[in-house]
Amino acid sequence: MQPYELSLTAASDAIRSRRLSPVELVESVLARVDQVEPQLGAYVAVTADRARRAARAAEHEVAHGRYRGPLHGVPMGLKDLIDIAGTPTTASSRVRAGHRARADSTVAARLADAGAVLVGKTHTHEFAYGLTTPQTRNARAHDRIAGGSSGGSAVAVASGTATFALGTDTGGSIRVPAALNGVVGLKPTYGLVPRHGVTSLSWSLDHVGPITRTVEDAATVLTALAGHDPRDPASLDVPAADYRPADDPDLTGLRIGLPRTHYFDHVDPEVESAVRHAVGHLEALGARLVEVDVPMTRYLQATQWGLMVPEATAYHERTLRTVPELYQADVRVLLEAGELLTAGDYLRAQRSRTLMRQEWARLWETVDVIAAPAVPLTAVRAGEETVTWPDGTTEGVSDALVRLSAPANITGVPALTVPAGQDAADLPIGLQLLGRPLGEHTLLRVGHAFERTRPTPAPTPAA
């Protein structure tokens, strides 16, 4: 096994015990970048020289007894919405030409303090406003979409060009590409990870979180990221915690909600089969299944759009007037159309969110975790814009990809996607687990227990 193939946890153990040096690990990952990045397009920019300097410094520290913790010397990719002082944050957009971040984002600073090594900035669907990331190809099948908007991060982790990565999630943008590329994605509780220095799509829906190869890896990154920062007005003042799950796979007594509504409607049969099979594993580990009805499903898309569309347009107010021609066509028209929503539309969405949160709070009185598909279908071919379901209805691909993600963005609950098999075309399927607000410990325990029933994933071979 090459160092680039190691999970974060395995690489970290090897560095701590000095069986592997950060220089060896980073060189292995950079060689992998040279090998597969031309076909995949996961990165906006690879900062190889910076990575090598950081790796040498990390190696020097380990050799002199200064071990920073489990991210020490571990190579990462950061979605190019995340500021790093002195470097451009392009948002994968021509609008940001000439941009240079003045300071580190909170998450970049925390990861640097933890000793992580930046490999580069990864592609996003322009300004995170889309679900495909057209610059990037799916790690498993190059003619398929990467998913988005954190497509570059997911493909980098899946292909071995980053040991872990960060994404952002406003309507599924961590979970969707993670599921479509066969890796783990965690959208934490709203406010748990500070967003200071991260380009916003929609302030009241945006989250930052890890994309990794294992649930344990995601927990390790979350431990470094979480914690109050008053510069993000939504940041929660919760005590620091170690989110890494214990190895005990026993789920006895845990109540897992299996939705009767919404999450299995218009879902590809192979996806449904894999997810129900995964739920069977959870039951075999001792969990008790409880059927639940998801509340207010008729209003999910309306609430998501009623919040996101006006907020995104507001963020881009200035540049939409000065350089509209620099946006991609799909993003430009959404931003322009957002000007035509009213304050009444926005307030109805806000009030609907209040009702939805209240209804979901009642749901959490009956279950500890909800299990569902992450996305209703596996990665479609690039350029496909609609999906036709067996009952003859047609749905936009982006609408389908957001549909099962939006509830966790609207209500702010944590949600995790874990690989749960593949379809007949060998395309990955994701099991989505949702938890109570600030229920990351339970969520990660369940996810870790599930993944221990399956073989440890390795990076996708070069196609």
Place this chain on the structure above:
Amino acid sequence: MSTAGLTPPEAARWAALAGLPLAADRHTAVATTANHIRSVVAVLRELDFEDTPPAAAYRAEGGGRRAAV
């Protein structure tokens, strides 16, 4: 306020009122997209909100030690 679809000239007029002048070649595309978005969010008019306040800023876990502002 009507939820009926906007014609391209109406979309351009609304955008102008919002401070966004649109070139003529943008009117139809913006009207089409805006009408689709407006038709999706219009379903929220069915809800009786009574005294429900907006969740302009919120804590996912409700209540708590400090307000999010």
